Amino acid sequence: MEDVILNVRGVNKEFPGVKALDDMHFTLRRGEIHALLGENGAGKSTLMNVLSGAYTPDSGEITLDGEAVRFRNPMDAEKKGVSIVHQELAAFGSSTVGENIFTTRAPRNALGMIDYAKMYKQARALLDEYGFTDVNERRLMRRLSVGRQQIVEILRAVSKDAKVLILDEPTSALTEKETDILMQIMRDLNQRGVSIVYISHRLEEVFRICDTATIMRDGRYIVTRPVAESSRDELVRYMVGRDVVHQYGAGTSQVGSELLRLENVSYKKTLRGVSLTLHKGEVLGLAGLEGAGRTELLEVLFGVLRPESGRVLLDGKEVHFHSPSDAKAAGLAFITKDRKNRGLFLRKSISDNYLAANLDRLTRRGFTQFKMARKGAEEYKERFNIRTPDVKKRVMKLSGGNQQKVLLSMWVSRQPRILLIDEPTRGIDVGTKESIHQLIRQYAKSGMGVIMVSSDMPELIGASDRIVALYEGEVTGELALGAVTEEKIMALTSGITLSERVSE
Numbered sequence: 374m375e376d377v378i379l380n381v382r383g384v385n386k387e388f389p390g391v392k393a394l395d396d397m398h399f400t401l402r403r404g405e406i407h408a409l410l411g412e413n414g415a416g417k418s419t420l421m422n423v424l425s426g427a428y429t430p431d432s433g434e435i436t437l438d439g440e441a442v443r444f445r446n447p448m449d450a451e452k453k454g455v456s457i458v459h460q461e462l463a464a465f466g467s468s469t470v471g472e473n474i475f476t477t478r479a480p481r482n483a484l485g486m487i488d489y490a491k492m493y494k495q496a497r498a499l500l501d502e503y504g505f506t507d508v509n510e511r512r513l514m515r516r517l518s519v520g521r522q523q524i525v526e527i528l529r530a531v532s533k534d535a536k537v538l539i540l541d542e543p544t545s546a547l548t549e550k551e552t553d554i555l556m557q558i559m560r561d562l563n564q565r566g567v568s569i570v571y572i573s574h575r576l577e578e579v580f581r582i583c584d585t586a587t588i589m590r591d592g593r594y595i596v597t598r599p600v601a602e603s604s605r606d607e608l609v610r611y612m613v614g615r616d617v618v619h620q621y622g623a624g625t626s627q628v629g630s631e632l633l634r635l636e637n638v639s640y641k642k643t644l645r646g647v648s649l650t651l652h653k654g655e656v657l658g659l660a661g662l663e664g665a666g667r668t669e670l671l672e673v674l675f676g677v678l679r680p681e682s683g684r685v686l687l688d689g690k691e692v693h694f695h696s697p698s699d700a701k702a703a704g705l706a707f708i709t710k711d712r713k714n715r716g717l718f719l720r721k722s723i724s725d726n727y728l729a730a731n732l733d734r735l736t737r738r739g740f741t742q743f744k745m746a747r748k749g750a751e752e753y754k755e756r757f758n759i760r761t762p763d764v765k766k767r768v769m770k771l772s773g774g775n776q777q778k779v780l781l782s783m784w785v786s787r788q789p790r791i792l793l794i795d796e797p798t799r800g801i802d803v804g805t806k807e808s809i810h811q812l813i814r815q816y817a818k819s820g821m822g823v824i825m826v827s828s829d830m831p832e833l834i835g836a837s838d839r840i841v842a843l844y845e846g847e848v849t850g851e852l853a854l855g856a857v858t859e860e861k862i863m864a865l866t867s868g869i870t871l872s873e874r875v876s877e
């Protein structure tokens with residue numbers, strides 16, 4: 374079969390207590406874009422880690438271009454033409470964009486030293502070639518947004534003349550515009566003969582760009598289907614093993630008295646005179662593009678940033694949060710979208726992460742209540758269906774989607790009065806997405822107020838009782854339930870006021 378570039382047969386991989394890959398097989402054809410689908414914890418990343426040399430399988434065969442291969446490590450795989458962009462970004466915070474793109478392959482001068490001028494010139498050319506004219510090649514990686522970091526990682530992978538490129542959930546942190554650019558990059562590469570494996574929980578993307586889809590469940594192969602001949606429902610059924618009828622729940626809870634009010638809040642150039650209110654039982658959606666100030670607004674509310682002017686009122690009384698702990702003490706919780714750097718202690722167990730979020734409540738007479746933390750963590754593991762044999766497992770050993778569930782459950786366990794949540798279902802599979810929306814709604818129904826930022830349009834529209842749109846730090850409009858359409862949101866978030874549009 375010479376049209377096959379990469380073939381996997383009978384691969385097994387076991388971790389303590391988990392059979393991550395169970396007699397898995399997978400065939401990648403030359404020149405195709407092949408989606409790998411499955412629920413959180415199904416084994417997608419594990420399979421890709423085996424294919425890119427990061428993990429050694431317990432057994433099984435891999436052939437590349439018809440020859441049996443055994444990758445000793447990721448560098449070895451790269452040399453043979455298989456490159457991967459990982460789901461969880463490796464931390465290269467203190468290196469620059471250019472250094473990160475070239476790592477070990479930086480151009481060198483006659484003395485064998487890295488030729489920085491040349492390296493940055495090449496990095497610049499690469500960034501320009503792919504349309505990232507606004508990313509500075511000398512900037513530190515950690516100064517970029519998560520989305521931008523991801524794009525640099527992708528450029529790093531494509532600059533290595535890969536035959537096979539593996540993208541593990543590349544778009545979960547990207548804005549719509551960045552996603553469009555990525556799709557373009559994928560098409561370009563594909564036309565140059567690169568075969569691509571694409572992992573994503575966003576099925577619209579799969580339908581947009583992929584030729585074939587393989588579905589796996591519980592570490593096992595289920596089916597491979599041509600995308601053009603499949604429906605969304607069919608793929609979901611293979612993944613989840615049942616039909617998923619998505620109910621987001623907007624408008625189903627009793628909206629009560631005012632909880633929170635912002636009056637004319639400004640912060641540097643990112644927030645300009647923002648006023649809004651949040652009520653008990655309400656899910657308020659914040660719409661906006663990258664740079665509109667959505668995350669900064671949440672950070673001001675949580676005491677991460679200090680507003681330069683304006684007032685924040687909680688239950689009608691003005692509050693000044695000097696730090697996140699002030700906000701926590703007042704009953705607020707903040708679920709960040711940057712879970713890897715700021716959300717979780719990856720090296721600690723699920724139970725310890727739970728403890729960290731609840732430390733103020735789980736300390737009695739100076740003694741930390743480890744047992745209670747364990748019990749609490751176990752309860753939330755059930756409630757959020759976190760797939761792991763044990764809450765003593767380190768968070769870094771969980772699949773990406775299950776890490777997100779840990780982050781969510783930690784904060785919800787505090788039973789906050791106000792939940793601030795940035796991209797709640799990033800990297801979460803379809804079935805679990807539904808249960809997370811149900812949980813958020815359940816908490817709203819019990820009187821919690823929720824402010825949610827989401828770039829996922831169906832989620833934003835479906836889960837919010839009311840939507841406030843931001844454009845360059847200013848509120849450009851508010852849409853009540855029933856009046857929301859995707860078109861109106863697009864107009865407001867791109868700075869076109871509705872009246873302007875009407876008078877066009």
Ligand SMILES: Nc1ncnc2c1ncn2[C@@H]1O[C@H](COP(=O)(O)OP(=O)(O)OP(=O)(O)O)[C@@H](O)[C@H]1O
Pocket residue numbers: 388389391392393411412413414415416417418419420460760761770771772773774775800802
């Ligand atoms: N290094 C590891 N040590 C222990 N267990 C692991 C390790 N890596 C993965 N696992 C376990 O293997 C199973 C499969 O995980 P994997 O990351 O492959 O899932 P996934 O399909 O990529 O899920 P997601 O969509 O959430 O990213 C999970 O139960 C996970 O906890």
Ligand SMILES: [Mg+2]
Pocket residue numbers: 417418419460541772773774
């Ligand atoms: Mg994964």
